[in-house]
Structures are given as C-alpha cells and as structure tokens.
Amino acid sequence: MLAYPELAAIRLGYGLSPLSSPPADPEALVAAIRTAGPDGDAFSVARDHLPHRSRFSDLNRSTAPDKDAQVQALRDIVRDIGARAPRIRMARAVGDAGGFGERLVQFWADHFTVTDGSVFDVVTAAAFVDEAIRPHLMGRFADLMVAAETHPRMITYLDQVTSIGPNSPAGKTGRGVNENLAREMIELHSLGAGSGYGQRDVRQLALLLTGLTFRPNRDGASFYNWNWAEPGSFEVLGKTYRRDRRKDEIREVIEDLAAHDATARHIARKLAVHFVSDDPPDSLVQRLAQAFRDSRGDLPTLYLVLAEAPELRDCFRQKLRQPFDYVVAALRGCGFAQADIMALEERAFRNLLLGGMFVMGQKWGSPRGPDGWPEDASAWATAQGLAGRIDWAMRMLPKLRPDLPDPRAFMQAALGDSASDALRWAVPKAESPAEGLAVILASPDFNRR
Structure with a gap:
C-alpha cells in the first residue's frame, strides 16, 4: 500500500520531489500550510500599483513632447513588475515541501477568480493573491470571502467601480447599478448555482453593495463612497439590511452568505471535486459540509477532514492534472x-x-x-x-x-x-x-x- 506521505504529496500537493520529504501525517500536512502565507516577495497594491498608476494618470494629462516615450517606458516598468508574479507562484509551488498550501492558494485563487487584463491589472491580480488569499488560508471562510470580495482587483474585475445607486446623491449620472459582483458573490463564491436564491436577491445585494469602490489615486485599498450608496433597506435571502454609517453592512451580508447551509455544501463539493474526483463520493462531500457547519467555516478543520479522507486512496488517479x-x-x-x-x-x-x-x-x-x-x-x-x-x-x-x-x-x-x-x-x-x-x-x- 502506498505510504501516506507519498499519497498526500500526489493527491493534495504538487507531487514528490527528491529534494524534500513530505509531511508524515495529516496533522503535519495541515500545519505545513502556514508556509504558504505571504512572504518577502508578496505583491502590494499600494506599493506595486498605485505609484505607477498615478504617474500614468499624470502623463495622460501631460503635453510634454516625449509623452508617448514616457508612457511606454512606464508600461515597460509595470510589465516587468507583473512578470514576476507567475514566476514567484511557480517557484513557490516547486519549492513547497508539503505542497498542500500552494495547492490551496491555487484552489482559492480560482474559486475567487480574477484575471490579469491590462499591465496594471496583472499587478493588482498578483496583489489579490498575496493580500486576499494567502493571509486567510488558515482562518475562517467568512474572513477569506470578505478580503476577496472587497479587494481592489475583484472590484475592478467585476465592474463594481461602475455601480451607483439610482437614489444616491450621484444617481443622476445615470450610470446605474452593476450586478456582477453581487451575482458572483452568491452564485460562485458562496451558495452556488441552483441553491434557492432569485434575481431579486441579486438585485437587492447589488444595491446594498453600491458605494463599495476603488480609485487608483487613493491608499491602495477599496473604500466606501457614500455619494454612490443607495439609501434605505435591502432584503437578501429573507434578511433585511439597513444602510447605517455606524456599521458595516457589507461585512454583515458576507458573514451571512458564508454561514448559509448552501455555502457549506457548495464549498465542500468544490474541495472534493478539486482534490479527489470529478464525481466525488457523496460521503466525503457530506463530511466536509458538516465540518464546515460545525466549525463555522474554519478552514483548517476542512483541510484536516480532506487530509484524513479514505477517499484519497479509494479515488486514486481519478483527477487529471491541470x-x-x-x-x-x-x-x-x-x-x-x-x-x-x-x-x-x-x-x-x-x-x-x-x-x-x-x-x-x-x-x-x-x-x-x-x-x-x-x-x-x-x-x-x-x-x-x-x-x-x-x-x-x-x-x-x-x-x-x-x-x-x-x-x-x-x-x-x-x-x-x-x-x-x-x-x-x-x-x-x-x-x-x-x-x-x-x-x-x-x-x-x-x-x-
């Protein structure tokens, strides 16, 4: 029978390496995930994006005769910064002795998908992984979800920067509400498709999210623009949320989405499909979902259930490597x-x-x-x-x-x-x-x- 360290390295990690020995047991494997946190090469929106984007904006307003050359030189600088991202990700995956941590970085970065886009987006997408995903690998799903949904790259990728409440002070601009972020928060990131929500829930959540935005001339974080926020109350999945400057309605609704029973099932199945089988045994999905519920979304608890799963052996060779x-x-x-x-x-x-x-x-x-x-x-x-x-x-x-x-x-x-x-x-x-x-x-x- 294949020894557990080899089994786990192949199934949950990036395979075996002659340079290192994989963790000996499930507990050690889960503990090793901590090495996948942010390190000295981590990207930052504030450091790696904002100064260059600010300079780009200044150049666009410039009338200097060599403006085009300066713009191209700036783009080259930003492109070189962004080019480090896939190299660092691959290098960390190659060097991760346990492998499970870097696989989880890949899993959660895909669950909360953003794309590269422009040369500036490449940098913010890299920062998304280092600022939203890696710091929360060993925490609560709700905290991971809050960090992902409110990160500048998610906000720009799903066009939340264009979403303005029709009855807000800025509503007369006519730009209107964009539902992309609200829809993906429910359909992809939490409850999952076909889980009982309706278009009205999406619309109400989109109205609640108005005001959440990002501007590249600020401090590198998303912020709340009250002039864009739709006033009033919003009902999402049967619960009413009231706009109140004294509390964070966005965190509140994300906490509730993360705690929903459908979210437990959705996340459990996605983990089982990614790590075990395209058609995973229902027994595994149920155990993962129950662990999610019992632990209130504590991610290390889920990882340990997965690391101990007998289905790792029972479904060996059932996943094709991407x-x-x-x-x-x-x-x-x-x-x-x-x-x-x-x-x-x-x-x-x-x-x-x-x-x-x-x-x-x-x-x-x-x-x-x-x-x-x-x-x-x-x-x-x-x-x-x-x-x-x-x-x-x-x-x-x-x-x-x-x-x-x-x-x-x-x-x-x-x-x-x-x-x-x-x-x-x-x-x-x-x-x-x-x-x-x-x-x-x-x-x-x-x-x-």
Whole structure:
C-alpha cells in the first residue's frame, strides 16, 4: 500500500520531489500550510500599483513632447513588475515541501477568480493573491470571502467601480447599478448555482453593495463612497439590511452568505471535486459540509477532514492534472528547487514554462470567466492538450534541464511506489533519457493524481 506521505504529496500537493520529504501525517500536512502565507516577495497594491498608476494618470494629462516615450517606458516598468508574479507562484509551488498550501492558494485563487487584463491589472491580480488569499488560508471562510470580495482587483474585475445607486446623491449620472459582483458573490463564491436564491436577491445585494469602490489615486485599498450608496433597506435571502454609517453592512451580508447551509455544501463539493474526483463520493462531500457547519467555516478543520479522507486512496488517479499542476509536478520530480525557477532567464521562463502551459490549454492569468478553470478531465484531455504535454516533455523540458535525470530515478522520485507495473516495464526500454522521461510524463500514472 502506498505510504501516506507519498499519497498526500500526489493527491493534495504538487507531487514528490527528491529534494524534500513530505509531511508524515495529516496533522503535519495541515500545519505545513502556514508556509504558504505571504512572504518577502508578496505583491502590494499600494506599493506595486498605485505609484505607477498615478504617474500614468499624470502623463495622460501631460503635453510634454516625449509623452508617448514616457508612457511606454512606464508600461515597460509595470510589465516587468507583473512578470514576476507567475514566476514567484511557480517557484513557490516547486519549492513547497508539503505542497498542500500552494495547492490551496491555487484552489482559492480560482474559486475567487480574477484575471490579469491590462499591465496594471496583472499587478493588482498578483496583489489579490498575496493580500486576499494567502493571509486567510488558515482562518475562517467568512474572513477569506470578505478580503476577496472587497479587494481592489475583484472590484475592478467585476465592474463594481461602475455601480451607483439610482437614489444616491450621484444617481443622476445615470450610470446605474452593476450586478456582477453581487451575482458572483452568491452564485460562485458562496451558495452556488441552483441553491434557492432569485434575481431579486441579486438585485437587492447589488444595491446594498453600491458605494463599495476603488480609485487608483487613493491608499491602495477599496473604500466606501457614500455619494454612490443607495439609501434605505435591502432584503437578501429573507434578511433585511439597513444602510447605517455606524456599521458595516457589507461585512454583515458576507458573514451571512458564508454561514448559509448552501455555502457549506457548495464549498465542500468544490474541495472534493478539486482534490479527489470529478464525481466525488457523496460521503466525503457530506463530511466536509458538516465540518464546515460545525466549525463555522474554519478552514483548517476542512483541510484536516480532506487530509484524513479514505477517499484519497479509494479515488486514486481519478483527477487529471491541470497544466500548471502538471508542469510543477514534472519540475519537482526532476529535482528543481525554488531558487532554480527564480534563476531562469525571463525568455526561458516565458517560452518554456508559461508557453508550455499555453499549448496545453492553460494561459496564465486568463481563465475563461469568473467561474475559473474547468475541473472536468474532458476539458484538459483533448487531442491538442495531450499533444502539448508530450511536446513539452520531449522538446521543452530538455532545454530547461539538459542534464536530464535517469528515467528510472525520475520515476521513483516523481511517483514513488505508485508507479504501475506497466510503466516500470516500459521505462527501462526507452532508447534515450529524453524518451524515457517522455514515457513517464505521458503516462496515466503521472497525468492523473
């Protein structure tokens, strides 16, 4: 039987690495999530976005003869800042000994999806992960949700910056209410589709949210513009919220959404689908949902239920790795360290790693919509996607590491005792190290976790 550390590394982390030993038991695995918190490379809206956006606004008003050159130089600076984001994320995933923490960063960043967009949006999207996701990995779901919904990137991505109450002091502008944030808060981020809410709930929540906005000339945080706020009372899912300067109605409604029974079921199923199976056993979903209810959304409690789940073994190899997961697992198996990824030349990183992911069907920072990347294997196991994986294994990986490891050593390093007899038979018969590595990286053993 596959030992627990190997099982957890493959199922809940980014795979095995010859450079580190995975945590020995579920408790240690959950404790190791703390290493995925913000570090010295964390992005900040206030530091990495605002000064440059302010300078951009000044240049747009400028009449200087070299204005265009200055604008382009500024864009280049911001682009270089943003280019660090995928490199840091991949490097941290490659170097995370436990792996579970960085997988959870990826999971929650996808649950609360934002996209890159413009060069300035790339920076705020990176800050979203470091300011809204990482600090709350080991806290309450409600706090994570508040941080995500009110972050400047979420507000700009879902057009909350255009939402003005029709009866507010600024209502005469005619811009009106935008329902995007309200809809995704209910449908994607908390209760889930088909959970009993109606259009009236969405509309009332959108009216309640008017006034929540972001301006790039402030201090880097979202703020409340009372001139845009719709006055009065709002009924969302049967509860009335009254506009009151003495309290935070937005936090109150998010707390209530986070505590809803449908939210417990929705989050439980999403965790089970992402980490265990496209069609997870109902027993696992029920246990996760009950843990969510009993702990009032305490995330480490959910993680421990998942880490202890017998379904990790029962549903082994039932999840197809997404391209990011696939690339990181391959790099870990080859013995790459976090510092190795940070040391790569920019062109090699973009062409061989991000470019490889793109050919496999996953363009960094560009999920198809607010619902994030698809979970179902059929979305990734396409002819083009699988051909992209083989091409990356045969052509791009050798450029990253010309001194390829012996395929048998790589098989043991990446798969441990989980490698099938068929793969153990085939690998030694490869005609070259590159071909042997490709056999492993194209196998169901490696592509499925």
